[in-house]
Amino acid sequence: MIDKYAIEVQGLTKKFGNFTAVDNVTFNVNEKEIFGFLGPNGAGKSTTIRVLCTLARPTAGDAKVNGYDLIKEPDRVRESIGLVSEKMIMYENLTAAENLRFFGNLYQMPKKKIEEKIDELLGLVNMSEWKNAMIKTYSTGMRQRINVIRALLTEPKVIFMDEPTLGLDPQTTLSIRDLIRDINKKGTTVILTTHAMLEAEVLSDRIAIIDHGKIVAIDTPENLKKILTKEDTTVFSVRIPNLTPSLVGKIQKLDCVAALDQHDAYDLKISARGNEGFDRIIDTIRQDGGNITMINTNEPTLEDVFLSVTGKAMRDQANEKPTTQRRHGPWRAPRARVR
Amino acid sequence: MGIIKGLQDSYRIAFKDLLEFERNRMGLLFLFLMPFFMLMMTGYIFPTGSSYSNIPVAVVDLDNSALSQQLVTQLHAMNNGSGTNMMVLRDASSVEDAKTLVKQGQIYGALIIPAGFSSDVMQGKQTNITVLSDNSIPQVSMVMQGIGSQIVSMMSAQQAAIEVQMLSVKANQTVNPAAVIAPFKPDMQGTVPGNMSYFNFIAPGLLMMIVMMGAMTGIPRAISHEKEIGTFDGILAAPVNEISIILGKTIAQTVRGFVQGIIVLIIAILVFGVTIQAASIPLAFALLFLGIFSFIGLGILLTSFANNEETAQILMMVLQFPMMFLTGVFFPIQQMPWFMQDLSKVLPLTYAITAMRKVMILNASITDVLPEVALLLVFGTIMLLIAIPVFRRSMTR
Numbered sequence: 105m106i107d108k109y110a111i112e113v114q115g116l117t118k119k120f121g122n123f124t125a126v127d128n129v130t131f132n133v134n135e136k137e138i139f140g141f142l143g144p145n146g147a148g149k150s151t152t153i154r155v156l157c158t159l160a161r162p163t164a165g166d167a168k169v170n171g172y173d174l175i176k177e178p179d180r181v182r183e184s185i186g187l188v189s190e191k192m193i194m195y196e197n198l199t200a201a202e203n204l205r206f207f208g209n210l211y212q213m214p215k216k217k218i219e220e221k222i223d224e225l226l227g228l229v230n231m232s233e234w235k236n237a238m239i240k241t242y243s244t245g246m247r248q249r250i251n252v253i254r255a256l257l258t259e260p261k262v263i264f265m266d267e268p269t270l271g272l273d274p275q276t277t278l279s280i281r282d283l284i285r286d287i288n289k290k291g292t293t294v295i296l297t298t299h300a301m302l303e304a305e306v307l308s309d310r311i312a313i314i315d316h317g318k319i320v321a322i323d324t325p326e327n328l329k330k331i332l333t334k335e336d337t338t339v340f341s342v343r344i345p346n347l348t349p350s351l352v353g354k355i356q357k358l359d360c361v362a363a364l365d366q367h368d369a370y371d372l373k374i375s376a377r378g379n380e381g382f383d384r385i386i387d388t389i390r391q392d393g394g395n396i397t398m399i400n401t402n403e404p405t406l407e408d409v410f411l412s413v414t415g416k417a418m419r420d421q422a423n424e425k426p427t428t429q430r431r432h433g434p435w436r437a438p439r440a441r442v443r
Numbered sequence: 444m445g446i447i448k449g450l451q452d453s454y455r456i457a458f459k460d461l462l463e464f465e466r467n468r469m470g471l472l473f474l475f476l477m478p479f480f481m482l483m484m485t486g487y488i489f490p491t492g493s494s495y496s497n498i499p500v501a502v503v504d505l506d507n508s509a510l511s512q513q514l515v516t517q518l519h520a521m522n523n524g525s526g527t528n529m530m531v532l533r534d535a536s537s538v539e540d541a542k543t544l545v546k547q548g549q550i551y552g553a554l555i556i557p558a559g560f561s562s563d564v565m566q567g568k569q570t571n572i573t574v575l576s577d578n579s580i581p582q583v584s585m586v587m588q589g590i591g592s593q594i595v596s597m598m599s600a601q602q603a604a605i606e607v608q609m610l611s612v613k614a615n616q617t618v619n620p621a622a623v624i625a626p627f628k629p630d631m632q633g634t635v636p637g638n639m640s641y642f643n644f645i646a647p648g649l650l651m652m653i654v655m656m657g658a659m660t661g662i663p664r665a666i667s668h669e670k671e672i673g674t675f676d677g678i679l680a681a682p683v684n685e686i687s688i689i690l691g692k693t694i695a696q697t698v699r700g701f702v703q704g705i706i707v708l709i710i711a712i713l714v715f716g717v718t719i720q721a722a723s724i725p726l727a728f729a730l731l732f733l734g735i736f737s738f739i740g741l742g743i744l745l746t747s748f749a750n751n752e753e754t755a756q757i758l759m760m761v762l763q764f765p766m767m768f769l770t771g772v773f774f775p776i777q778q779m780p781w782f783m784q785d786l787s788k789v790l791p792l793t794y795a796i797t798a799m800r801k802v803m804i805l806n807a808s809i810t811d812v813l814p815e816v817a818l819l820l821v822f823g824t825i826m827l828l829i830a831i832p833v834f835r836r837s838m839t840r
Contacts, residue, residue: 157680179682187680191673195459197466206459210452210681238466254677 109168110135110262110293111156116165118151125151127317128165133295133310135261138288140308141297142406148317149297150190153264156295157187170261183211186255186263190270192247193254196240200226200250203239204257211258218257225253229283245276252283256292263287265296269303281307301406311406315414325406332404332412337362338376339408343398344389345370351392360384363411373402375412449687456678456691460665461698474699478707481649482715485773486642495590497528501535501544501553506560514556514598521597529590538575545577552576552587554594572598600624635720635804643718646711647727647803648772648796650704655734655792656766657700660759662692662742667755685838686831689743696742697735704731720806727803730812734795737819740826747830747837766792791822 111133118126126148133139141149154160156169158178166173172180187193194203201222208218226232229249239247248268255263268284269277284307288294298304304311305325312322321328332339344351347370355374356364360381365373376382389396402408464470502518504511522530533550535541541553555573563570574591578584600621607620666688669675678688711717719727745762749755768774769783770792776784787793798815801807809816 157676159676159679182680182682185680187676189673189676191676193674193677195463195674197463198459202459202462206455207677207681209455210678210683212448212682 108135112168114166116167117163118155119163124317129319136291136293137309138294138307140304140311141314142304142311143314144299147314149314150266153266157264158182184261186260188252188255188265188268190266192251194239199236199238201235208257221257225256229253262293267297305406320413328409329404338382339404340401341373343371344394344396346395351394354388365411449684452683452687453691457694460695474703475706479710485645495529498530498590499550500530501533501541501550503535503541503553503555505558506556508561510561510564511556551583642715643804645773646717647799650707651734651796651799652772654700654704654731655738657696658735658738659742661696663746663749663755665692666746667749667752671752685835693739719803723802723806730799733819737791737823740830743830743834747833770796794818
């Protein structure tokens with residue numbers, strides 16, 4: 105059914121000293137799809153992308169990008185990919201045109217072609233009048249747009265995007281997402297990483313959920329959510345103003361509880377399994393003297409899927425970025441409080 | 444094909460770096476100011492030449508006789524007569540008074556004619572003239588002692604000349620008093636014509652140091668900076684050879700170093716009056732290239748270890764300081780204690796600077812600096828052979 109893979113990864117492992125950032129990962133990316141890596145900071149998303157872009161050497165395993173072997177034909181791989189890194193790849197003291205020309209030249213593009221592409225791409229993101237302005241005069245949104253079109257300059261078959269909307273305002277985020285869809289429609293395979301559930305859900309054809317360097321689930325967003333409904337799982341939120349840790353512990357021990365996530369001092373989100381699961385949980389709360397003031401049932405979201413497959417809430421880990429993060433190095437996300 | 448593309452990439456990276464640098468106004472200003480301040484601050488540390496002028500000195504006459512007063516008058520006449528006023532003389536009533544003036548920082552020291560001066564002279568004894576100096580500051584004390592002994596010996600000679608003259612008249616002989624008193628006279632000559640100043644000493648060294656350190660520190664700084672801001676990934680993810688990257692960065696830093704070197708030369712010649720042997724300029728530039736070559740390997744090696752800009756800066760500081768002080772850029776190696784001299788012999792910059800000084804000031808030929816040239820070539824080659832494999836590995840960690 106699928107004629108060709110854009111990316112084939114076999115048992116890929118990347119270690120930094122004793123820390124395993126990417127742990128024996130195997131997956132394929134179809135041509136012309138948007139493939140999302142979803143996971144908390146430090147899960148191994150960026151490292152996987154860096155390895156596939158030839159920026160880091162894998163410790164073990166094989167990978168092919170556009171049919172080229174990562175180790176044996178790195179230059180071929182480089183020629184056929186585009187990279188939108190988390191940090192902007194643009195020189196502040198150069199203009200947009202100078203930046204794009206510099207990178208175009210490194211790819212041996214003909215001069216005329218470079219100039220044509222510069223005009224075309226700046227037009228695509230409505231920034232033609234900024235062609236000869238230095239990057240340092242750009243707003244954050246403009247910077248990210250120019251950062252994305254840099255990767256399109258060489259018309260790559262595969263484009264990697266590491267957190268393309270991180271730190272952007274909602275409006276810019278939407279425009280970048282539209283741009284990603286446009287790029288994809290024109291036939292480019294897009295591999296993106298994100299720790300925003302919604303982004304992964306609305307953009308990706310398929311999603312790989314990655315945690316502690318391992319892919320724990322990989323499928324379309326719809327199918328991932330079916331994991332929960334297939335198991336006959338009810339997801340609901342409950343508010344208990346007099347919630348105690350011992351009560352949380354009791355709920356946790358029930359075998360019908362697939363996952364539990366404590367939002368704050370009195371809000372719980374619970375995935376309950378089976379027909380009687382919901383009733384048993386409510387009974388347990390009542391018996392313990394828990395005072396329920398509100399119950400909401402939820403449609404399962406990707407967040408629930410993440411909770412269910414990893415056993416913990418992603419939010420707990422992704423909340424804060426470490427202040428002194430080693431470059432894609434062994435930073436460990438704090439464990440969720442409740443499992 | 445591979446080599447041509449590699450060179451093209453190097454050129455593009457170098458051009459991009461220089462364009463960025465050219466747009467950095469502050470950086471350009473410092474390119475000019477740094478050598479200026481370096482020359483100015485270091486050039487004035489040591490007094491230029493050996494002549495003193497306008498040193499504040501007090502005269503204390505404890506004898507207070509006709510003879511001592513005559514000596515004081517003679518002192519004033521000699522001081523004014525020498526063309527440049529060696530001293531600014533003032534009177535002090537007592538030794539205590541003179542010491543107070545020293546403490547207040549008003550004088551460098553005092554010349555004291557002791558009590559009993561005239562009677563000693565009358566009895567034909569050798570008499571003392573005390574030179575009091577502020578020995579809490581070695582430099583001031585040195586100047587005062589120098590000027591004191593110079594003026595005392597000048598007055599002795601004058602006195603002796605008069606007496607020799609009188610004796611010769613008595614003996615009815617024609618003599619040249621100066622030849623009797625000092626039969627031998629030192630005739631100071633340098634190997635280079637003209638009056639050498641301390642600026643002449645530091646200018647060649649500074650030139651060499653700035654250019655070589657540009658190679659050593661500029662490459663790691665340029666690369667770690669790009670790593671830090673993230674643009675380096677853009678270059679590494681493009682089909683570009685690591686060697687092209689390092690070569691491009693090196694070319695950019697070399698051009699920058701040369702521009703700065705020329706600024707140093709111009710400032711040294713125009714502002715500080717340094718005289719350079721014009722014929723030596725081609726060889727001097729060749730030496731600059733050699734200096735850069737010998738330091739590129741070290742620069743690349745440091746790049747491999749410097750993960751971020753901060754680490755790079757610290758590494759640079761650790762290496763720069765001993766080089767600045769031990770290689771004879773500012774302070775002559777000859778005046779250092781033996782262990783420091785040994786240490787300086789280990790540093791390649793020492794040889795580069797020595798060679799540069801010989802060429803620029805002494806107008807030495809290539810054969811005169813052959814040992815230094817050979818040493819730098821060997822050092823540079825070994826460093827490159829070590830550095831390139833290490834660098835290649837470090838790029839895709």
